Amino acid sequence: MLFNTTRSVLYLLSFIALIVVPFNFLSAQNLSNIFEPSVEISLTPTNPGPNTPVTATLTTNSFDLNAAFIGWAINGKVVSQGVGEKIFSFQTGAGGQIIRLEAILQIPNSTDVVRRQITIAPAELDIIWESRGYTPPFYEGKARAVLQSTLVFTAIPQIYTQNGKVPASDLVYTWSKNKSVLQGSSGYGRNFIVIEQDFLSRPFTLTVVVTTRDGQITVEKSVSINPGKPELVLYEEDPLLGFRLEKGITNSFDLQKEELWLRAVPYFSDISDRGNGLTDAMWRMNGHTVKEGPLEEKLVLRRPSGVEEGRVNISLSVENENKLLQSLQESFSILIKPITNNSVF
Structure with a gap:
């Protein structure tokens, strides 16, 4: 009876060995194939x-x-x-x-x-931006970003794969403002974005991440915007020469002829508001209103009869009901002096 019991135990141990030994051998020989180093x-x-x-x-x-x-x-x-x-x-x-x-x-x-x-795959990315603000003809440069202005940003990627340059329309764009993703403006082929600045108009950083559809190539670019203030500049308009844009009127103007034509230019204010009754101008002379109406209209001032010398204070206020931060004011003095017969011809 004892012999039979001993033999049963030996059989059991042999059976366990048959199971365990091959497993250990397999693990030792193929560990590198099963667990490849990271x-x-x-x-x-x-x-x-x-x-x-x-x-x-x-x-x-x-x-x-x-x-x-x-x-x-x-x-x-x-x-x-x-x-x-x-x-x-x-x-x-x-x-x-x-x-x-x-x-x-x-x-x-x-x-x-x-x-x-x-x-x-070396990639390049540029961001160009433009303001919808106004600048007069022949102005050198582009309109600045100002308070409550409308800005348009366009991403220009240069991404290549084995098949050549990837069209801008075939890429995925993720736009972020101050690290906050603009989901409504991001997506496939959306390479431009329009930013309408609110009443606060704080400085901000705009970032775009451009990715191929398979996610293999990614490139990123940022641009920082610090909005300034629009400027109201007054110019003399000559009946023959037109706008005298080479020199704005600042503190005073010497009037040495019978009349003066004045025009105002609201640099960098949104052109979408000009000419639509939203930007109105009020001209005052010595505190009294002398003209109200669209900013595009010029102000004509005539020398008082018999006056050889004198001083007149002119002020202009421009109101924009839709964008209060683009409301402007400017003033200067007209120094009336004896008439001269100087001619440019």
Whole structure:
């Protein structure tokens, strides 16, 4: 009876061994295939543009990189190798020149080799913006961003893949204002955005992230806007020469002829409000209203009969009911002096 019991125990132990031993053998022989080391390549900058210095860095928690033999290859050609070469620096080419960067690592005290590859497609991104504010003809420059102005921002990406340049309409745009995503203005093909500044009109930073549809290429750009104030400038209008835009009237104007034509230019105020009855002007002379109406209309002042010398104070106020921060005021003095017969001809 005891012999039978002993033999049963031996059979049971043999059965357990048959189960356990093959499992341990399989695990020991194929551990590297089942649990491949985690190795990552990171780039600085993350999304490099054309002709940009780049640093690639390897990281892992699976083995000691300082003891590993590491090779770096660009487009299939080994360009750097050595023990512990976990950092590699290079430079991207022109836009459209795709780089395939590969790291080949031999794990210390092992014949196992780990490969990691990353594709770099240098991309460029610009943001251009324009204000819908007014500037007179032949004004050099563009309208500035001012309080409560309407601004239009357009993203101009230069992104390339193996198939060539990606059309701007075939990219995904994510717009953010002060790091807050503007969901309603973001999406596929939405490469421009209109910003209507509110009554506060604080400085802000607008950012756009442009991504290919497969998410493989991403590029980012930001622009900062600090709204200023619109300006009201008064000019003399000559019957023959027209607007005298080369010199605005500031503190005073010498009147040495029979009459003076005045026009006002509201630099950088929204043109959508001009000419629609929303921007009204009120001219005053020595505190008395002498003209009300659209800002586009000129003011004609005639020399008082028999007056050789004198002084008249002129002021102009412009009200914008829709955008109160674009309401403006300006004033100057007219110094009446004896008439001269100077001619430009």
